[in-house]
Amino acid sequence: MSQPNLCDLKSCFLCSSCLTEWVSVIGQERKNITVKKSQTLFKEGDPVTGMFFVYSGKLKVHKRWDHEKEIILRFAQRGDIVGHLGLGDEPAYPVSATAIEPVTVCYIPMAFFEATLNINHGFATKLMRFFANELHESEKRMRNFVHMPVKGRVAQALITLQKQFGVNNEGCINIELSRQDLASFSGTVYESLFRAVNELVAADLIKLIGKHIRILKEDALLEMIASENILIK
Amino acid sequence: MSQPNLCDLKSCFLCSSCLTEWVSVIGQERKNITVKKSQTLFKEGDPVTGMFFVYSGKLKVHKRWDHEKEIILRFAQRGDIVGHLGLGDEPAYPVSATAIEPVTVCYIPMAFFEATLNINHGFATKLMRFFANELHESEKRMRNFVHMPVKGRVAQALITLQKQFGVNNEGCINIELSRQDLASFSGTVYESLFRAVNELVAADLIKLIGKHIRILKEDALLEMIASENILIK
DNA sequence: CGCATGCTTGAGCACGTTCAATTGCGGTGG
DNA sequence: CCACCGCAATTGAACGTGCTCAAGCATGCG
16 A cells, blocks of 8 residues: 555645644654554553544544444544544543544554644644534534434434535435444434434435435425524524 | 632643743733623623633533523533633634623633733643543533433433532532523433432432432442443443 | 345334423512 | 412323334345
8 A cells, every 4th residue: 555645634624834844743753554444443441542644534433332332423534633532631542433444544652742732833722723613513412412303313413424524426425334323423223213214215305325325405404403493503 | 899819710720830821921911700690601602702711600501402491511610711612613602601600700802812822832732631621521421411311311410510519518519500400411301300319319329408419329329320331431 | 045144114112201280488568 | 477479399191202122024145
């Protein structure tokens, strides 16, 4: 596999200028790691040793409840950062990261990363702002899980996925996701997700094309969510 | 009311050294604001103009679902920070902050705060780390809301409150909270909370003393939560 | 061809919400 | 001092959503 160039990560949440600066510093420190589909990059409880920048492929970041239940917190793809929760005070990762496609990431040892933080002002601030946005998203989602019924949660999940991954040339959400994973991302169980999807198909709001899902009426989905929530924003 | 001295905020999440430095800079910029019980400091949708450091009193930070439902995301007391979600990219606060006791806060205009960020390295990094921890907490709580039944959520809420506010001289959780607020913090409705509390009292795990709640067997509460969750951490 | 695995559907059940009615209590005014 | 009002606390009952369990069905691979 050819050596990916970190500069391609410009699409990352970091502004290209400060990233370029940063990349030039770490040039010799970075190490690429590849993992196969369904293998984990790290697991809950693993000691934090570093962070990861995704170069290619898609990952799910998830948190276990018991042996058969989990919740998928977010997905990551090219340009995204993974393992950043390790920056908190916990010495162990509070989440797991698992590849849902073959993945290549750039590994940055934590000690080096922290040293960089102390050197590069803008970087720490950008990261802070990134975390603020993530926290905002998380709290919005938490509220939705508490108050929104399953069908709405599934609709919301699909819209979120389309926003993040875009659509392929058939107009489908550009990610191949097992039903189980979609259920975990929607905060429900396999069967409930299944029925919710069926209802959305029956209502002509979405369409199944092979293993992919195409959103037919996004506004109708949003409408459906909003109808259960007067003050959606 | 006497002018509170910001240096007393040492107990804040920021290390005292960098806070002291910071405080000396803002000396002349700070402005104290007081709000009465049940008044809001800011509401969802208000334009972000600054941040707040709590000098005295207690606040709830909450997010509305519809006109009668909300979720309480966290509480804040002396030394805590409020309005920090305004640091994200949204131009408006995504949450509201309401006093549950008479409150005095120190107001910092956002422009000034951001300028400070650019000057003081350690500060931005500390803030970043704070956000990372908050995000971690938020995601743990999100998972709990999805998978934990109401009784467990209430037990969890009580333990969280005791951890944050400690106990008074009667051994009760040192916060006076309406049942409605406790319900919103537990992610359920008034009546369900009521019954859950009753069950906990009946099982001799907690005790009601006036308007306060005393945890009798914290380990038993944790046990109860864990029994529904093999892998609690 | 047979077994295994995942997908699909049905039925029952439990939890939690909703709605409604009652009780208790503090404050207010006659 | 009592009567009344209002509000929060409390309880009961019914309903609905979503989870669980289990059986049927398709698919694939040895």
